[in-house]
Amino acid sequence: GENVEQHPSTLSVQEGDSAVIKCTYSDSASNYFPWYKQELGKRPQLIIDIRSNVGEKKDQRIAVTLNKTAKHFSLHITETQPEDSAVYFCAARSHSGAGSYQLTFGKGTKLSVIP
Amino acid sequence: DAGVTQSPTHLIKTRGQHVTLRCSPISGHKSVSWYQQVLGQGPQFIFQYYEKEERGRGNFPDRFSARQFPNYSSELNVNALLLGDSALYLCASELFPPNAYNEQFFGPGTRLTVL
Numbered sequence: 001g002e003n004v005e006q007h008p009s010t011l012s013v014q015e016g017d018s019a020v021i022k023c024t025y026s027d028s029a030s031n032y033f034p035w036y037k038q039e040l041g042k043r044p045q046l047i048i049d050i051r052s053n054v055g056e057k058k059d060q061r062i063a064v065t066l067n068k069t070a071k072h073f074s075l076h077i078t079e080t081q082p083e084d085s086a087v088y089f090c091a092a093r094s095h096s097g098a099g100s101y102q103l104t105f106g107k108g109t110k111l112s113v114i115p
Numbered sequence: 116d117a118g119v120t121q122s123p124t125h126l127i128k129t130r131g132q133h134v135t136l137r138c139s140p141i142s143g144h145k146s147v148s149w150y151q152q153v154l155g156q157g158p159q160f161i162f163q164y165y166e167k168e169e170r171g172r173g174n175f176p177d178r179f180s181a182r183q184f185p186n187y188s189s190e191l192n193v194n195a196l197l198l199g200d201s202a203l204y205l206c207a208s209e210l211f212p213p214n215a216y217n218e219q220f221f222g223p224g225t226r227l228t229v230l
Contacts, residue, residue: 046220
């Protein structure tokens, strides 16, 4: 099955600096890679996603890059703000048999933005 | 439009008891997936249902079962509760039949505590 590794597990940045979170995956057949932001006690919220037919996608201060050959993808947050502080999860969607496609998540990165 | 809804919000049970969690997908969505999120970890896939049929099952014991009803709502049942079953249980729905590219929409989760 799919395996997703995420680094770092914790990240502290000064307000206004950039933050980068990296993930690798194992199943070359995975084609959909979402990123979620989760605040304490709340549901994961999709912040950006990328599909395998593109290498980069940007939405305001957030960007994601995908390297299918190397099987890794990264989240970039520029001009960080205190409200960006949360746990971020990467995920990969893969076929798990009999018409099932599951999301496999990384272990998460706790981002702290210091004012 | 209402998003994915789950009930109850919180639940406290004791070891050995049984629990039923409920999920209503976004209107028009026919696929529902269940995830378990233990504190400090990423969500782990439990089940996926589409058109009332089980399409996939994660690496969970037989104490975990689920079903989907004709209105596409779903129940997750856990028997003989263990302390390790304490977690946030997330339901996610999607518009199309499960495939490699769909976005999943998460509900707010049910926080289960087993004492």
